[in-house]
Amino acid sequence: MEWKKLLCGERIRPISRHEGSKDLRSEFEKDYHRIIGSASFRRLQDKTQVFPLDQSDFVRTRLTHSLEVSSFCKSLGQNIARKIVTEIKDESFEASYQQDICDILQCAGLLHDIGNPPFGHFGETVIREWFKENLPKLNFELDSFGEGKTLSQILNPQMQNDFYNFEGNTQALRLVTKLHYLVDEHGMNLSKALLATIIKYPVSSLNVDKKSKDICCHKMGYYYADRELFRDIEYSCGLNGRRHPLTYILEAADDIAYRTADIEDSYKKGRxxxxxxxxxxxxxxxxxxxxxxxxxxxxxxxxxxxxxxxxxxxxxxxxxxxxxxxxxxxxxxxxxxxxxxxxxxxxxxxxxxxxxxxxxxxxxxxxxxxxxxxxxxxxSEPILKIEVSANQILSYLLDRLVPAAIYYDTDKKLRPIDLRMISFISDNYKRIYHIYSEGRPEDEKLYLRLLLVTDYICGMTDSYAKRLYQELNGLI
CATH class of the missing domain: 1.10.3410 (putative deoxyguanosinetriphosphate triphosphohydrolase fold)
Incomplete structure (x- = not known):
């Protein structure tokens, strides 16, 4: 791999000369300001790190954790870039790359958890388990598919595995490249070097191997829906199926931040x-x-x-x-x-x-x-109780949203309750669905409608998910 390609400042949608003519910032500095100013980033303040729905001002949220990871990323970037120049002496590594690496890593630290669903990693588990249990049981009846079939009979293996291996890391790529509707369907339209850095696992859901000695295969890195985008990023950065070098630094910064923070937060909580x-x-x-x-x-x-x-x-x-x-x-x-x-x-x-x-x-x-x-x-008992509650909340929402979504945008008339459930989903998310489903075969449209549900749920904060569950059950 070559640093010149690895630090690719191109974007999925090129910025016009008029847009960038008076902007003296580097492409990676522009990325930073796009992230900081986004609602998606701000929502991290109400997402779980360790202690869900905690009222303490001290205990970390995903927002404060991401800021810490960003800080460690920058420190590591400074140290490593200096070593490349002074000790390793890689002649292909230009002096200007030192600042670029720091800027990319700083942004990657801010983004690394932006796709996480409510209630932390347990939320990911609930979503995975729900689809494993329900995809083989949910029937889908449309003339184009003949007699009624289950969703698992209609979706191709990669589509199914995307849900069975659901990950917040994968969702992060989807959010920043599509769902965050800033100007158009390209999301925040960030630099390809930054996008490559946040793809921790450069494999599809079909190639996940948790037992592999190569950590890059332990989880999926992109959805079937985003395969063309992934290939574009991979080609532009010259990765050829390999992990971006800066991803190792991002991962280390994340480990350092959460391992030490968990101890400090646990002390503050009296655990x-x-x-x-x-x-x-x-x-x-x-x-x-x-x-x-x-x-x-x-x-x-x-x-x-x-x-x-x-x-x-x-x-x-x-x-x-x-x-x-x-x-x-x-x-x-x-x-x-x-x-x-x-x-x-x-x-x-x-x-x-x-x-x-x-x-x-x-x-x-x-x-x-x-x-x-x-x-x-x-x-601890408080965490376990919250996780049981999270399972109830997210399972309930999936139980109501998925049956409504699978017939959305089809000839079949939706039940009144399904119409109401679909109305809760962001118009921006539905707009993205329509843009990317146009001209696609029916099985892929069905798959994209299932993603529409996970997109909506992952965009929720902990408090919103809890409040919506209570409101739909008449508890408020």
């Missing part, structure tokens, strides 16, 4: 204490005969606690945890930077199939933090 955190870290250190870096971080946590006492703070545990997390973040940023540099050749030729932190000293601490968060936060 873990200083003593619990220290005990869990020491337990893993003893069991795994951990490396020196891991042991030194444990000593740092103790030292920060002593400093808190010395400074006379009200809660030395909180003081220690917050300061320790900053130290951990710095260490992990360093580890990710070194890993990118040491695997530079494999990353650039597309043969690197791991996360940047795999095989580094930082891997142990990342895994430990993840285990602790699962044990004390994700498996």
């Amino acid at each position: 873990i204490s200083f003593d619990i955190l220290l005990r869990e870290l020491e337990l893993r250190c003893y069991e795994d005969n951990s490396d020196k870096e891991y042991r030194s971080l444990i000593e740092t946590l103790k030292y920060r606690y002593e400093k808190g006492i010395e400074h006379g703070v009200n809660d030395p545990g909180e003081y220690a945890v917050q300061n320790w997390i900053v130290a951990v973040q710095g260490k992990l940023i360093y580890q990710a930077t070194e890993s990118f540099a040491s695997h530079y050749t494999a990353i650039m030729d597309g043969s690197f199939g791991q996360e940047l932190l795999d095989g580094t000293e930082g891997k142990h601490i990342v895994d430990a933090l993840g285990d602790i968060a699962v044990k004390y936060a994700f498996n």
Whole structure:
């Protein structure tokens, strides 16, 4: 892969000379302002990070998480670009690329969760499971298909697998390239380099292999509906089926942000204490005969606690945890930077199939933090109750919306209740459906109508989904 193509500033819809004649910003700086000014980005303030529908001003939302990821992305971009110039000395990497990389990564951090449905990753699970259960059972009767068939008999394998492997990452690409109706059907019309960076998994739903040693195959990266768009991005950036190098950096920044933030938020919510955190870290250190870096971080946590006492703070545990997390973040940023540099050749030729932190000293601490968060936060009663509620809310909405959508835009007359359910879906989303369904075969139109439902649900905030469910059930 070549940096000149990888940093492609072209857009799906070229900007006219008149539009850009007086604009001195780079293409990637323009991307940043398009994202920040979008309603889709603002809606992240009411989407779950760890604790759904939380009233605390401190606990993170998807918005604050995305801002943190964006910040880490920029820091990693600065470090890695400098290494490419001063140590790796790749002659094809021009000096101006350093700023471009930082701008692209900063934008990618803002966008990486923008397609997530309500209620976090559990929301994705609910959507996947609903379609696995219902696609083989829902009948569709139109003259063009003959006798009544189930949806799974009509949709081709990739169309079906798109729903069975539903992912917020995949939805992000769809949202920014189509659904966010800014000027036309091209969404935010962002640069192709940025779009390539947010495609974490450059495979279709037919090629997902969760057991593969190559992490790029673990999830799908694009819908059947967006296959032509994906090919355009892939060709323009010279990827040839491989992951964009900046995607590894985005993924590392996301891991660093959420692994450390989950611990801090769990402390604030009273799910873990200083003593619990220290005990869990020491337990893993003893069991795994951990490396020196891991042991030194444990000593740092103790030292920060002593400093808190010395400074006379009200809660030395909180003081220690917050300061320790900053130290951990710095260490992990360093580890990710070194890993990118040491695997530079494999990353650039597309043969690197791991996360940047795999095989580094930082891997142990990342895994430990993840285990602790699962044990004390994700498996806590309040979270489990919310997830049960989320399942009820999203399943109910899918139960009502999908039967209405499958006959929308067909000759079959909709029931009064179906007409009302369809009326709730954004006119912009329906406009996009009509633009992209024009001239398509009937099975693909049906598939696009199912996507219309998931588009609508993914655009909901946690509060809106809950409120709509309550209103439709007469609970308000």
